[in-house]
Amino acid sequence: MNLVLMGPPGAGKGTQAKFIAEKAGIPHISTGDMLREEMASGSELGKRVKEIVNSGKLVDDSLMIEIVKERLSKDDVAGGFILDGFPRTLAQSEKLDELMDSIDKKIEYVLYVDVPEEVIVKRLSSRRVCPKCGKSYNMISNPPSDGDKCDDCGTAIVARADDNPETIRNRYRVYEDSTEPVIEYYRNRNVLFTVDGTLPVEKVNDMVLNMIGGE
Ligand code: AMP
Numbered sequence: 001m002n003l004v005l006m007g008p009p010g011a012g013k014g015t016q017a018k019f020i021a022e023k024a025g026i027p028h029i030s031t032g033d034m035l036r037e038e039m040a041s042g043s044e045l046g047k048r049v050k051e052i053v054n055s056g057k058l059v060d061d062s063l064m065i066e067i068v069k070e071r072l073s074k075d076d077v078a079g080g081f082i083l084d085g086f087p088r089t090l091a092q093s094e095k096l097d098e099l100m101d102s103i104d105k106k107i108e109y110v111l112y113v114d115v116p117e118e119v120i121v122k123r124l125s126s127r128r129v130c131p132k133c134g135k136s137y138n139m140i141s142n143p144p145s146d147g148d149k150c151d152d153c154g155t156a157i158v159a160r161a162d163d164n165p166e167t168i169r170n171r172y173r174v175y176e177d178s179t180e181p182v183i184e185y186y187r188n189r190n191v192l193f194t195v196d197g198t199l200p201v202e203k204v205n206d207m208v209l210n211m212i213g214g215e
Contacts, residue, residue, distance in 0.1 A: 001026060001080040001212060002105055004087070004096075006183055007113035009171045010124040011197045012204065014136060016113060017084040019205050020212065026080040029071055031064060033085075033134065036160075040131075054161045056170035058178060061091045068092075069099055089178045093185050109212060110186040113197035113204070117172055124168045128157040 001024055005013040014030060021028035035053050038046035049059050058064075068086050071077075087093040100106050115123075126139040130150035137144055137157055144151050162171065186192040195207045 001109065002100070002107050003080070003082045003109045003111065003212070004107055004186070005082060005084045005111050005113065006179070006186070006192075007197060008115055008117070008120050008175045008179075009168070010120045010127065011113040011115040012201065013084050013113055015201060016111070016204060016208055017082045020082055020208060023209065024080065024082075024212065026082060027076050028082050028084060029068075029077075029086075031067065031083075031085040031088075034067060034071070035059065054167070056162050056167040056174060058088060058174060061089055061095070064088075064092060065095045065099075068096070072099065072103070087182055090181050090185060093182045107186075107191060110183075110192045111208060111211065112183055112186075112192055112194045114194055115197035119198055120172060121165070121168055124163045125165060127163055128159055130155050130157050 003020065005017050007013050014033075017028045017030065020026075032053075035046075035049050039050050039053065040046070049063075052059050064086060068083070072081070083096075087096050096107070122140075123138060126141075128137045128139060128148070129135070130137075130153060132155040133150060133153045135150055135152050135157075137150075144157060148157050149155070150157050162168075183192065193211045195204055195211075197204060199207075
């Protein structure tokens, strides 16, 4: 099953992606996570994208397409994959189609997690992540059980550098301008499934399972 997750930053794409990845036994490919790993490792690529990522702007299409092309050439995607955070522009979606054609595959489902802007701003302002294992928390609705320590690995959780109010607004504008047209692109191809991302996580999980034909 080849699946794309769409929706504004903070819609819960990562949470849903992890859920589906586990259920379906396919890899979760988050381009945001891949870029943050490069930044944390201090690689050339990481240095090149750091300023752009931290300001909430988009990394250029050709670089992102290269990164995804390379990732989709790995053996572990043979049984399917979940793309989270890509494609984010029309150019990226067209290139993804070309790439899929060239390997005789297609995107079967595009799941759009719909959440309004005001909810996004509130959610992202209280989001914290574990810098070690990547687990995500919300200090209001889903805090760790021990202060600011990750439940899974005990590391002190932090706010993402791009989760400050100004950058959050920027990211939402970028989403409206560049990424919303991608949703229309998939809607016109009849592969788009919309879920209400303001519902409780478990409810969204159920709807997602239904969509992909799970139990
Ligand atoms: P995310 O974790 O998906 O919110 O991504 C964090 C940041 O990484 C974005 O704000 C962009 O700066 C960059 N990024 C991730 N995916 C893409 C993409 N497909 N195209 C351009 N930039 C991206």
